[in-house]
Amino acid sequence: MLYRENGQFKTTYGSDQQLLPIAQDRWFVIGLIVVAYVAVPVLASDYMFRALIVPFVILAIAAIGLNILVGYCGQISLGTAAFMAVGAYAAYNFVVRLPELNFLIVLALSGGVAALVGALFGVPSLRIKGLYLAVSTLAAQFFIDWLFARVKWFTNYSSSGSVSPAPIEMLGWQVVSPVDKYLLVLSIAIVLTLAAKNLVRGHIGRAWMATRDMDVAAEVIGIRPLTAKLSAFAVSSFYAGVAGALWGFVHLGAWEPLAFNINLSLNLLFMIIIGGMGSLLGAYFGAAFIVVLPILLNQVPGWFGVPISTALASHLEAMIFGSLIVFFLIVEPHGLARLWAIGKEKLRLWPFPH
């Protein structure tokens, strides 16, 4: 009843092209942002910030990046964690070598470095696709893992190979407490989501989607595969790089080279399969799912008096992820985001079926 767009007329081109054309959607999103900024910091405990909310927001940024590449441009990537590592180590080096830089500038710069590296590893995508590309991104994953573990310059000659940057400080704001960290990553996530939304509905995004749907046909109608694919790799890696820098600086605090291994890459891929390929909302759903499930698996059996070992929990987790991926690919290839869209559509027509 409440979710109707009757009486909402679009009288200008501007109103026809706005991000959320339905007033109720606008209010919902504004409400969500208010809740995120006001209610969550008041209600959530420090543990929840550390274990759930901050990782969720950061991984959602990375998942948006991967979704741009896989969901919008159709290029599969098994190396997102490597690009996150590039972002993290780039940020570390900027902070260590140029300490006077503002952290936001550092973030943007490290995203840029990751974008460059991503575009470099995207070059093979001009000749190959699908399965072949998976190998080229795997090469990125293993090579970059090795690079940061072995080349001492990247870790500033730290003896153990792990790095621990100083806490973030911006214009006098010490980002130390979990709430501060949360507010920082939340703001960055909102800005980046908005940017991604505008990218994918604009000219570049349409070029990506045409390339995804059929690259040869896209080329025939005048889309340059070079710019379309490489820009997708670059933008995707930019997001991954920013997320990686945040993951290292905000979530982990100190990290060792294996923090960005292939498991993280695969988990990110699962996020967008389960959340929904080709949907920014799906990145959030998927990230929430992947962050929450392991914690639930560790806790819930305990509530029922059947404690399970950590090893068993991780095996169960693998089984559940595996079967869910197959399930979603078969039943709902567009993931949770599609279920959300169906729910909205039903709500619009309710109480009538059609």
Add this chain to the structure above:
Amino acid sequence: MGVYLQKNWPVVGLLLLLAMGLVLPLATGASAPGFYFEVLLGGLMSGVLYSLVALGLVLIFKASGVFNFAQGAMVLFAALTVARLGEVMPLPVAFLLAIVVMALVAWLVERLVLRHLVNQDAVVLLMATLGVAFFLDGFGQTLWGSDIYKIDTGLPKTPVLVAEGLFEGGILINTEDLVAAAVAGLLVLALAVFFQKTPTGRALRAVADDHQAAQSIGIPLNHIWVIVWTVAGVVALVAGMVWGSKLGVQFSLSLIALKALPVVILGGFTSVPGAILGGLIIGVGEKFAEVFFGPVLVRQFDLAGGGIENWFAYMLALVFLLVRPEGLFGEKHIDRV
């Protein structure tokens, strides 16, 4: 020949470069001949193992166009099954039972996954097998436990010294490795006979050539898929046993098996000889990179240790993709709108 060179100079150049890397350590006297051949044999040995995993990949890819990311997980699962069953019964019985288990896995995969994803994009199928891989990894370790298990094949583990007369020191060879190589060779031979001489093999090749045409002359696709996944399961079982008896059965098996990806890239997705040659090239290549060129890199750039092995195969495949996307023996693919 001249035309061939003109058309394929990047590939030829790359292969020449690899060949140069092969002879360089010996030619420059950087390593003693005995040690050199031991490294070479070690590389060939791990190459055989990569080839075995890659073989399973190629079989499934040929018959169903599915790139089976789960081959590594199947190797782990099969090896775990044999290892744990072998604890309570004689090994041959455990082996036969494991074949039954792998056939069951194949049937379930076809029934629950592949059947519902017919005609989907290759990337979707790849991701589905990724899901299968995770499930099998988790399931295998839940069912059989996640410690390190031994498979005792009863082979002697004592190394044999050969070619002592040729140069000083001779070469140390594990009998076990020789048997493993022989088993791999036999398996390939058996597969070749199966594919060339039996009616089922002919049906498999027909499906590989053209799904629709095969279906139209009455070959049941679903059966074929079960069969080919079973065969791949048996190949995985053999690979898992060879590997497991050498290194012990543990989770890292399914990660090492990822290296089969660059192997098939190198050899071509649809070629059995390609899988074998690719495996050998990568096995030897990464051993050489690690043993002979790693230390040079470490010294030159002041690195914190080697470990080139971890990425060499992938980077080689990447370079190869740039000059020859279809692999050494793969079929050239032309895109049409």
